Amino acid sequence: MLLKVSHKTVLPPAEIVITGSKSESNRLLILQALFDNLTIDNVSNSDDAAVMQKALASTQETVNIHHAGTAMRFLTAYFSIQEGRKTVLTGSERMQERPMKILVEALQTLGADISYVNNEGYPPLRIKGKLLQEKKVSLQANVSSQYISALMLIGGALPEGLEIHLEGKITSIPYIEMTLALLLDVGIQGSFKNQIITIQSLKQKLPAKKIVVESDWSSASYYFSIVALSARQAQDKSQKQNQSNSTISISSYKKDSLQGDSVLQSIYAQLGVYSKIAGHQLNLSLIEDFNFPEQIRLDLSKCPDIAQTIAVTCLGLGISCDLTGLHTLKIKETDRLEALREEISKLGGNITVTNDSLHLEAQTTPLTSGVSIATYHDHRMAMAFAPLAMLVPLQIEDAGVVSKSYPDFWSDLEQLGFLTEQV
Numbered sequence: 001m002l003l004k005v006s007h008k009t010v011l012p013p014a015e016i017v018i019t020g021s022k023s024e025s026n027r028l029l030i031l032q033a034l035f036d037n038l039t040i041d042n043v044s045n046s047d048d049a050a051v052m053q054k055a056l057a058s059t060q061e062t063v064n065i066h067h068a069g070t071a072m073r074f075l076t077a078y079f080s081i082q083e084g085r086k087t088v089l090t091g092s093e094r095m096q097e098r099p100m101k102i103l104v105e106a107l108q109t110l111g112a113d114i115s116y117v118n119n120e121g122y123p124p125l126r127i128k129g130k131l132l133q134e135k136k137v138s139l140q141a142n143v144s145s146q147y148i149s150a151l152m153l154i155g156g157a158l159p160e161g162l163e164i165h166l167e168g169k170i171t172s173i174p175y176i177e178m179t180l181a182l183l184l185d186v187g188i189q190g191s192f193k194n195q196i197i198t199i200q201s202l203k204q205k206l207p208a209k210k211i212v213v214e215s216d217w218s219s220a221s222y223y224f225s226i227v228a229l230s231a232r233q234a235q236d237k238s239q240k241q242n243q244s245n246s247t248i249s250i251s252s253y254k255k256d257s258l259q260g261d262s263v264l265q266s267i268y269a270q271l272g273v274y275s276k277i278a279g280h281q282l283n284l285s286l287i288e289d290f291n292f293p294e295q296i297r298l299d300l301s302k303c304p305d306i307a308q309t310i311a312v313t314c315l316g317l318g319i320s321c322d323l324t325g326l327h328t329l330k331i332k333e334t335d336r337l338e339a340l341r342e343e344i345s346k347l348g349g350n351i352t353v354t355n356d357s358l359h360l361e362a363q364t365t366p367l368t369s370g371v372s373i374a375t376y377h378d379h380r381m382a383m384a385f386a387p388l389a390m391l392v393p394l395q396i397e398d399a400g401v402v403s404k405s406y407p408d409f410w411s412d413l414e415q416l417g418f419l420t421e422q423v
């Protein structure tokens with residue numbers, strides 16, 4: 001679906017509802033399948049959570065998780081301990097290019113029976129579920145935190161629990177902390193100190209528990225970008241008066257989030273966005289008379305999923321940006337660094353990327369109008385670029401790709417004065 005996107009030029013006040021974090025949902029769904037007695041409220045309506053639910057309910061040998069990284073990694077661990085069950089775990093073409101070796105080797109050390117159907121190190125995987133007797137494992141921690149979370153999630157179900165030694169620099173740490181916090185919350189004991197994680201074996205049935213998932217902060221990032229860009233839109237159209245009062249209110253959020261992407265609040269405070277959590281509402285508005293910086297430098301190794309949003313906001317605001325800690329972007333839904341380089345260049349931006357960083361020059365000329373943004377099967381490419389329609393009309397290719405994490409994205413944007421038309 002090719003979608004033409006433009007904007008009515010005034011950002012109206014709006015109330016948006018985003019469903020639960022896909023990261024928290026997919027962890028809790030695994031824990032629910034392993035330990036029963038858990039009720040989950042506000043589960044993510046994303047495709048990634050839907051494929052997780054379907055996989056956990058499936059009795060078929062072949063389980064296809066499509067594009068969902070968390071489902072691929074968490075289910076590899078999950079099916080490894082389903083005694084007597086044979087599973088072929090597969091995914092989309094891109095998923096078959098996303099590395100699995102570090103997790104597979106760690107599980108094999110614990111005694112798992114996993115082999116590769118085609119290419120060594122990559123899905124599809126053939127898994128024969130069995131009782132894993134070992135309790136100690138070491139793995140490289142700088143490629144994906146999802147491997148570590150996958151092991152942690154099954155730790156409580158192993159007879160001796162689990163001791164995980166992390167080698168090297170740990171990437172995406174907040175996601176590991178999220179996993180531990182959820183384990184503790186459901187009643188599984190564990191700790192994460194220095195480079196060692198321990199998870200205690202669960203010896204008795206868990207007490208019944210209901211968990212309400214906080215809404216998804218990564219999905220909220222696009223609204224931070226929209227609010228920031230509304231300052232630029234007002235400047236371009238001399239409509240300062242109209243713009244300054246609009247508040248976008250998004251539910252349901254909390255102050256002590258388990259999601260690392262809640263760092264959006266402090267990052268976007270540097271880009272003119274005032275944000276406050278009142279009750280369960282996250283309210284976003286422009287800081288009045290804000291002095292925008294000429295340049296921003298951020299290390300995003302703890303929050304890789306908001307890199308695209310931030311790069312595009314800076315492009316629209318004409319702010320130079322240096323983003324580092326981006327090494328994991330190359331192995332996500334697409335090579336996000338290359339995808340950003342291509343698409344930002346099309347709009348007239350001056351961008352350079354390395355294997356783990358991105359540099360964007362301050363944009364001094366108007367963005368190219370009417371550009372067709374390719375999305376590379378990556379939901380975040382579509383959603384990160386859409387806010388630029390406040391400044392220039394553009395087209396988003398394969399716009400349905402957003403459903404991986406945020407199926408209601410386009411209809412929610414309409415509430416904010418965006419106009420979308422299928423072409």
Ligand SMILES: O=C(O)C1=C[C@@H](OP(=O)(O)O)[C@@H](O)[C@H](O)C1
Nearest residue numbers: 023070144145146172175304328
């Ligand atoms: O554990 C999780 O829920 C996730 C961890 C991160 O991946 P990496 O650890 O591979 O960076 C993140 O990018 C992904 O969207 C979700």
Ligand SMILES: C=C(OP(=O)(O)O)C(=O)O
Nearest residue numbers: 067068069070305332333
């Ligand atoms: C990287 C992402 O997801 P996953 O790795 O779970 O496919 C994402 O949602 O940005």
